[in-house]
Amino acid sequence: MQGKETKRYEVDLYKPVKEYFTQQGYDVHGEVNECDVAAVRDQELVLIELKLSLSIDLLIQATKRQRLTNEVYVAIPRPKLNFRSKKWKDSCHLVRRLELGLILVSFLENDAQVEIVFHPASFDRKKSMQRSKKKRNAMLTEMEGRLGDYNIGGSCQTKIMTAYKENCIHIACCLLESGPLSPKSLRKMGTGEKTLTILNKNYYGWFDKIQRGIYMISDIGKNELHEFPDLFSYYHEVVRETASAYLDIDDVGGNM
Known part of the structure; x- marks a missing residue:
């Protein structure tokens, strides 16, 4: 019979995250002025917010930390989902769009591993729009091809006039x-x-x-x-x- 999965708490993320940044040469402290994790190396300040899942509250907290430094991460347990799924890709896009870094923590039997999915970086909106140029043109073409407005915005499970x-x-x-x-x-x-x-x-x-x-x-x-x-x-x-x-x-x- 398979044992029950261990219930995790936000504090469980602290040790593996601290160990990772310590190995990178940072001086790491927990709960500094309401921030879950603060790390410093040669005056470079890194702040990490810990949560059990990606949420609006987490992103709000993290963006507030950007008032103090550009190097802000969010750390969550590695989720059980398909990383090629639209939901996951959309979530990563939002985190990148907010110029935050993303950390995943995998809990093993007697250990935990930290994976940096991506580091904080400036979001190039112009480049992003260039990549979506075909979708933009398709949207304009679709609108030009419609005689009038026969759909109600927000409709679900209804026939759409295209x-x-x-x-x-x-x-x-x-x-x-x-x-x-x-x-x-x-x-x-x-x-x-x-x-x-x-x-x-x-x-x-x-x-x-x-x-x-x-x-x-x-x-x-x-x-x-x-x-x-x-x-x-x-x-x-x-x-x-x-x-x-x-x-x-x-x-x-x-x-x-």
């Missing part, structure tokens, strides 16, 4: 009004450069390919279009006004 779905609705309305069409004719009606990809991928099952290069709206598409009354009404009117001017003579015509 620029992609709006594009699908536009294509479906064209096919509903004008009958089977080619991607070329649809693009002339304003459905955009992604028309062929949307038809081929057919993510929502709204389209049927009836012959080479010719598509029609499926029964699923006809039924589900009515779930979006505002966009259906808008694109239906747009299509009715423009359809006759853009259809190719070699398309399979006829209203549905």
Whole structure:
């Protein structure tokens, strides 16, 4: 039978953290002016806050210590989670963003090991934004591709209206009004450069390919279009006004 896991306290972190910094040549003291751990070496002051997990309270305490020195760490027991997980990566990003260092303490049977995940360092916001340039551009493209604001911010477990779905609705309305069409004719009606990809991928099952290069709206598409009354009404009117001017003579015509 496996024994119960030893319950840990914040004070359990002190000894291994102290030993680590002592080995690095620091003079280490506990509980100095409300700071859990203070270490000094050649006038270089290092402060460490000890907690059993990452929390807002811990980060607040640590950022207050930055009034005294740039060298501030937070130390926690090594958590039992996947270090490749989004949750862990996001937590590390926040700690880095606050320009704090992160220490993990692993408790073994008769020993404890200290791991410096990263040291305190200035956060290069410009470099961070450069790395996220593609995501920024994707966000701007998504916003530009939406006709209006059909989502409620903070929604959970609800269908989200995206620029992609709006594009699908536009294509479906064209096919509903004008009958089977080619991607070329649809693009002339304003459905955009992604028309062929949307038809081929057919993510929502709204389209049927009836012959080479010719598509029609499926029964699923006809039924589900009515779930979006505002966009259906808008694109239906747009299509009715423009359809006759853009259809190719070699398309399979006829209203549905």
